Amino acid sequence: MTVTVRFAPSPTGRIHIGNARTALFNWLFAQKHRGRFIQRFDDTDTLRSRQEYADSILYDLHWLGIFQDATEYQSRRIEAYDAAVERLKAAGVLYPCYETPEELDLRRKIRRTRGLPPVYGREALELTSAQVAEFESDGRRPHWRFLLPNFAGDPMEPQRTEIHWNDVVRGDETVDLASVSDPVLVREDGTYLYTLPSVVDDIDMAVTHVIRGDDHVTNTGVQIALFKALGSEPPAFGHHNLLTTISGEGLSKRTGALSIEGLREAGIEPMAVASLAVLIGTSESVQAVPTMADLVERFDPAATSKSAAKFDPDELLVLNRSLLHHMPFEQARDRLAALGIAGDRAEAFWNAVRGNLDRLSDATQWWAVVNEGPQEKPDLSAEDREFVDKALDLLPEEPWDGSIWRKWTGKVREESGRKGKALFMPLRLALTGLPSGPDLADLLPLLGREGTLARRP
Numbered sequence: 001m002t003v004t005v006r007f008a009p010s011p012t013g014r015i016h017i018g019n020a021r022t023a024l025f026n027w028l029f030a031q032k033h034r035g036r037f038i039q040r041f042d043d044t045d046t047l048r049s050r051q052e053y054a055d056s057i058l059y060d061l062h063w064l065g066i067f068q069d070a071t072e073y074q075s076r077r078i079e080a081y082d083a084a085v086e087r088l089k090a091a092g093v094l095y096p097c098y099e100t101p102e103e104l105d106l107r108r109k110i111r112r113t114r115g116l117p118p119v120y121g122r123e124a125l126e127l128t129s130a131q132v133a134e135f136e137s138d139g140r141r142p143h144w145r146f147l148l149p150n151f152a153g154d155p156m157e158p159q160r161t162e163i164h165w166n167d168v169v170r171g172d173e174t175v176d177l178a179s180v181s182d183p184v185l186v187r188e189d190g191t192y193l194y195t196l197p198s199v200v201d202d203i204d205m206a207v208t209h210v211i212r213g214d215d216h217v218t219n220t221g222v223q224i225a226l227f228k229a230l231g232s233e234p235p236a237f238g239h240h241n242l243l244t245t246i247s248g249e250g251l252s253k254r255t256g257a258l259s260i261e262g263l264r265e266a267g268i269e270p271m272a273v274a275s276l277a278v279l280i281g282t283s284e285s286v287q288a289v290p291t292m293a294d295l296v297e298r299f300d301p302a303a304t305s306k307s308a309a310k311f312d313p314d315e316l317l318v319l320n321r322s323l324l325h326h327m328p329f330e331q332a333r334d335r336l337a338a339l340g341i342a343g344d345r346a347e348a349f350w351n352a353v354r355g356n357l358d359r360l361s362d363a364t365q366w367w368a369v370v371n372e373g374p375q376e377k378p379d380l381s382a383e384d385r386e387f388v389d390k391a392l393d394l395l396p397e398e399p400w401d402g403s404i405w406r407k408w409t410g411k412v413r414e415e416s417g418r419k420g421k422a423l424f425m426p427l428r429l430a431l432t433g434l435p436s437g438p439d440l441a442d443l444l445p446l447l448g449r450e451g452t453l454a455r456r457p
């Protein structure tokens with residue numbers, strides 16, 4: 001059987017790094033098992049779902065290096081859900097309810113004061129046909145609940161009913177169906193809540209592994225019962241811990257917190273996002289993993305911890321620097337070219353500056369320094385200016401090779417008697433305008449003799 005997973009966000013906003021964690025867990029799992037990855041949009045909430053969000057989610061996933069084998073929209077599959085509803089009704093496990101939210105709230109409060117679990121008491125099962133007729137003539141429309149199989153003979157007397165599964169992430173899991181309300185599957189207006197369409201899709205699309213956040217653990221108990229009610233074997237399930245900010249707040253698509261778009265615009269590399277999103281909150285150390293193939297190797301869902309994973313966005317910058325520091329030119333070439341960094345010096349330039357970048361786009365500042373000279377007037381004392389002037393007189397003739405910096409500064413040391421910082425800092429300031437930056441031994445050949453002399457203060 002081909003391993004088949006799906007990533008199923010509702011397209012109601014841009015995805016954030018926490019959603020990316022779910023997408024990556026699924027993608028890496030599929031890669032590890034040479035399986036399929038379905039991109040499914042849970043867009044039955046027509047008021048809040050938008051195609052532009054679906055498009056932006058795909059864009060963000062592709063940027064991260066996740067490519068779907070199929071794309072599905074729940075809004076185009078309503079007929080399949082209607083058919084499932086008919087089957088559940090025929091089996092007597094979907095029943096109409098007429099309570100308003102206020103009535104339900106009141107009932108919950110009463111149950112609590114009586115020491116009963118605050119779940120739905122199935123009062124609608126006892127409605128007489130006269131009561132139903134009255135509701136209908138009052139213009140009330142029913143919502144429909146799934147009768148959970150948590151009773152022996154009488155549904156009004158639920159009993160502890162354990163649903164077990166071996167979670168791909170968390171190991172043995174149990175949900176007691178007596179602790180959960182019969183879920184509403186269809187709203188008064190006939191639209192679907194998430195619970196049923198998800199199960200119907202997972203069946204029809206032959207999903208073998210449902211991997212999602214641990215906020216869905218209880219849902220899984222309910223959905224396993226629903227798979228069985230629809231005559232299907234449930235798939236395997238895995239629930240990963242959720243990401244929170246350092247102060248413990250959850251991330252939300254709607255607030256745009258730490259959106260993938262925002263991180264991309266801030267110059268964070270996709271593999272920095274992927275490395276952090278996957279490795280945080282696991283027993284693996286968080287490191288900059290250079291490629292998705294390497295991340296597949298490292299990924300082990302069972303190494304994920306059960307508690308929420310707090311993360312610090314500053315870690316992304318640390319990973320970013322590390323990735324850029326080791327990034328081969330071939331990988332950076334096209335992006336550098338798009339920034340105007342091209343030509344026969346581009347590779348040597350990249351190798352010289354990559355260790356000094358927070359973001360790849362910062363390379364343009366060094367490209368300007370190399371091509372146009374210092375962008376800021378070097379802050380040199382009169383004495384240092386004179387020193388640099390004399391040092392430039394000692395600059396060897398071309399052709400130059402990789403040892404030119406050593407040769408030149410050796411001569412300057414001999415002639416001037418200066419050494420260490422007193423020797424190097426004025427030269428660095430004169431050549432780049434800045435007190436720190438890439439190795440001058442790497443920069444000097446890029447400037448060439450003419451370019452170096454043009455920097456005479």
Ligand code: GLU
Pocket residue numbers: 007008009010042194198210211212216
């Ligand atoms: N649309 C659901 C969510 O975003 C999908 C959950 C699932 O993967 O089944 O929470």
